[in-house]
Amino acid sequence: MLWYQHKSATAGGDQRTMELIGQLHYENPSLEKKFEARFNITGHSKGHAQLVISRVNSNDSAEYFCAAIHLVFRMSLSSTALTFCLLWAADVSLSVLITQWPENIFNSTGGSVEIECFQNNTDYEYLYWYKQPRGGGIQLMSMLVAGFPRYEEGFDSGYPVVRLEEKHWSLRILDVQEKDEAVYLCAAYTQTNGLMNLIGYSYINSNPEYEKEFENRFKITRTNVKNGGLTIQSVTPSDSAVYFCAASNTSGLTVVVNQSGDQILKPGLTVVFECSLGPGFSMSSYTMLWYRQRHHGATVEFLTKEHEKSEGRFKAMPNAAGNSFPLQITNVFLNDSSTYFCAANEAHCDSGASEAYFGGGTKLTVLEKNCTVTEPTVKVFRPSPKECEDQKEKKKTGKKKTEKKTIICVANEFYPDHVKISWTINDGEPPSGMVSTDSIAKRDGDYYKISSRLRVTANQWYKPGNNFTCIVSFYNITRWINVSDSVTGEEDKAREKYLKITQTAKISYTVIIIKSCFFGAFVTLLLLKLQSSAGKEKK
Incomplete structure (x- = not known):
């Protein structure tokens, strides 16, 4: 739920547009900085929301609008083999636009390509690249945090990602091969109010990296692999907070998400899609989610996630003990035909960043009336x-x-x-x-x-x-x-014809040579005979 403020045009002709006051996500309000002091939003985003203004004054004279929106992805779509654009927007600010180019890429093997992304009206600090091979699931390739790249296994060589400018980043494929034919998705993420803010991080034998707002007074020290510290200079009241130290394993271990096989059903029936994490992974460390995609290259739609109350025909059934997160759809319709993706979302306590690992997908087809299953x-x-x-x-x-x-x-x-x-x-x-x-x-x-x-x-x-x-x-x-x-x-x-022609030519050439030899011998004998006859006549 969102609240907006709209003021009338001023005497000077200034045409005012609506300003976002804030939003309510479940029971958690998030207010724009301008309205934090006297405005508050209460209620629940799935029911009703109230806007409360304290100490009302003449500047508050305006029209106030309430709006509801369900937005998980906003995408710039490309339907070709190489490019696709995605905005990862779970628990982020709304009204976000992201642009990706080029829209289409056709390239032969051995060449290189570059895909670029730009945030039009945001500056989210966590940037991602995903890959969706033809007929396959969505794979995380890499992420950028403060301009520093981190690669998943299989993409750590030949797929460099770079933050070109503050809102602009790119992915390059240095040596295009057949396996690179796919749909590529760029994504941006930010943390919301109430989540922990990343101050910075360090790797052993390297200089610390800081977020922009902390780079002046905060200092991270690293004595060895296991020990480090944080120093805050010129402490102010705004520094009052709980500070957490965290360690991240960057070994490139990829989360395995298993899904059940394809399903074909008649309308009105109930279907259950199975989803579980692979051996060595636990749901206690991840948030599970379900998405769907109408067809390859289409928009990826969010359905539900763990800890969210399911409503309507789509019901998630988390089983932490069994390490599974099934999705049930009752009374299926024709438009439920899609590929359903289960994902594991790991929220890092040190940053609020969140990369999603997708399963291979489960394809559902709801049979049309008067159509029978027919093999090709x-x-x-x-x-x-x-x-x-x-x-x-x-x-x-x-x-x-x-x-x-x-x-x-x-x-x-x-x-x-x-x-x-x-x-x-x-x-x-x-x-x-x-x-x-x-x-x-x-x-x-x-x-x-x-x-x-x-x-x-x-x-x-x-x-x-x-x-x-x-x-x-x-x-x-x-x-x-x-x-x-x-x-x-x-x-x-063609080669057979060529061989026949060359063979015939060889035979003909051989015959000509033999004939020439016989003719030469005949001429030689004739000359010798004539010379012998001439000698006898002189005697």
Whole structure:
């Protein structure tokens, strides 16, 4: 719940806009600095909220507006393979805007890309980058605190993050590979009133880093790995507080969030999604949350979190003893069809910063009326004989790029869209070529269709013994089944033709040489005979 103040235009023509007085999150008020002294908000954000003004004076003459908003994410969306923008906004100020660019990136392997983010009207100090591979969950890559980066395992090399300016930060991918094809999310977080403020931190054998408001009078000392201290110079009444010292393990250990498998249901039924933390992790150290995403690349919506009272059809059922956090949806509707993500949110007591670790996601499809579950038909198409080497690469580098052949797999006439596509060469050998699969299946009437492309070298394709198989895994309510099709490599007809021509040329050349030898011998013998006859006539 929010309260705003709107004053009429002044005599000088100054058009006043509404000013935010403060907000109420559950029973916790948060007031803008200008209104802290005499204004207060009471009540509960899920019921009603009252604005109380003490010692009213003439300057308080205005119109007052109450507003309610449910905002967890505000995003700048990109639907392509590489870019996506997210604002992490759980328990933060409202009316926040964040911008990410470029919107679309298409890049070949071996190149580098840079994605940038900017906070338009905030200056949140905790900055994050997340990655969502096609058909996968949302993974934390890195975070920036006071300009200092911290990387998750697997992203500590080749993915530098930099705070370019106060509100501006970026992610670079130095050597783009096939595994980097994904949706990328940037996020910003801040602590709210009532949470502890980060003063600063230090690493062994390095200078301390301070938050801006503490850099002048506060000093952190570090004697060894286990001991340190905080010194406050020129103490003032505003320094009255409880001070906490904390240690953080930056070993890069990634939280494991396990989720149950996909679900396909008829409308009106009840479904339960299981979620639990992996071995070695306890819910007592994390806040569990549930989100949903309509389709890959769409907005990520917040549903509920641990310790929050569930209302309506969505009910979280935390079980701390069992280290699980299931989500129940009753009376499912068609628009409940989404991928549901469970996340573990670790709140650091030393800073209030909060990174979220997501599970792989559970896909739910609520069946439409008159639509039956139908497995896909799969067809693999051979490469075009006209496909050849990349002429642009040849002009750019001066070298002829290895010739590639593209094998296309099409799966169609299936419902619902619970499919995964993989490729094999020779029944198990993983493909060395590049696989490119549509991010989502496209609707075609009552059914779906999806395609995937496998690029292999010409040497691989022009081997009749090689077998290229496209495997489409389809979930048919009870289990995953595989439907596949394959093609085999072929003889290089162009090369075969060339070899025949060269062989014919060699034979012809050999015959000509032999004939020439015979002709030369004949001419030599004739000349010798003529010379012998001429000698006899002279005698």
